[in-house]
Amino acid sequence: DAKTTQPPSMDCAEGRAANLPCNHSTISGNEYVYWYRQIHSQGPQYIIHGLKNNETNEMASLIITEDRKSSTLILPHATLRDTAVYYCIVSSTNSNSGYALNFGKGTSLLVTP
Amino acid sequence: DTAVSQTPKYLVTQMGNDKSIKCEQNLGHDTMYWYKQDSKKFLKIMFSYNNKELIINETVPNRFSPKSPDKAHLNLHINSLELGDSAVYFCASSQGGKQGYTFGSGTRLTVV
Numbered sequence: 001d002a003k004t005t006q007p008p009s010m011d012c013a014e015g016r017a018a019n020l021p022c023n024h025s026t027i028s029g030n031e032y033v034y035w036y037r038q039i040h041s042q043g044p045q046y047i048i049h050g051l052k053n054n055e056t057n058e059m060a061s062l063i064i065t066e067d068r069k070s071s072t073l074i075l076p077h078a079t080l081r082d083t084a085v086y087y088c089i090v091s092s093t094n095s096n097s098g099y100a101l102n103f104g105k106g107t108s109l110l111v112t113p
Numbered sequence: 114d115t116a117v118s119q120t121p122k123y124l125v126t127q128m129g130n131d132k133s134i135k136c137e138q139n140l141g142h143d144t145m146y147w148y149k150q151d152s153k154k155f156l157k158i159m160f161s162y163n164n165k166e167l168i169i170n171e172t173v174p175n176r177f178s179p180k181s182p183d184k185a186h187l188n189l190h191i192n193s194l195e196l197g198d199s200a201v202y203f204c205a206s207s208q209g210g211k212q213g214y215t216f217g218s219g220t221r222l223t224v225v
Binding site: 034036038041042043044045046047048049085087098099100101102103105 | 117138141144146148154155161163168169180190203205207213214215216217218219
């Protein structure tokens with residue numbers, strides 16, 4: 001699986017958009033980009049994933065560059081409860097048997113009042 | 114109802130003991146996993162099962178043995194516990210590939 005690079009920490013003011021970048025320059029054609037977050041002392045929470053098109057759900061938007069070498073997770077209106085460690089993970093998936101997630105260090109996002 | 118539930122939430126035990134952590138999911142997913150989060154907060158996969166069949170078996174000591182009686186359960190047995198086994202263990206499930214995982218809330222194991 002391709003490796004990812006994320007900034008170790010970011011700050012965001014409450015109510016503003018949080019844009020979390022991720023570099024995955026060695027991504028291969030069959031690898032998806034996944035985003036998870038882990039709020040302190042809780043289990044990781046799935047946010048969103050994509051292959052090459054931009055994706056949006058009720059939690060966030062995922063913007064993937066055309067060359068797929070980087071992506072940005074956007075939390076449109078960050079709240080204090082969005083303070084967490086955000087993980088960008090690249091993984092090839094097997095539709096029948098599941099897949100492994102290789103978590104890195106992630107980005108620690110602090111949302112401030 | 115909790116989608117992925119683990120028991121116990123906390124486990125404190127002495128070195129050399131044998132312990133088990135149970136995991137159940139009510140999502141109807143085919144694949145279940147065990148992850149370990151160490152003191153440095155790195156999350157690493159240990160095992161995955163698909164329909165009771167072992168799929169992923171990372172390099173973990175033989176003292177760790179997963180058991181899946183059915184596709185809704187994946188238990189983790191640990192023999193001869195060591196200090197270095199202290200960590201938070203997370204169970205998760207997914208519906209095959211291309212979908213996100215659902216994680217449990219974790220079991221904090223402390224070996225003294």
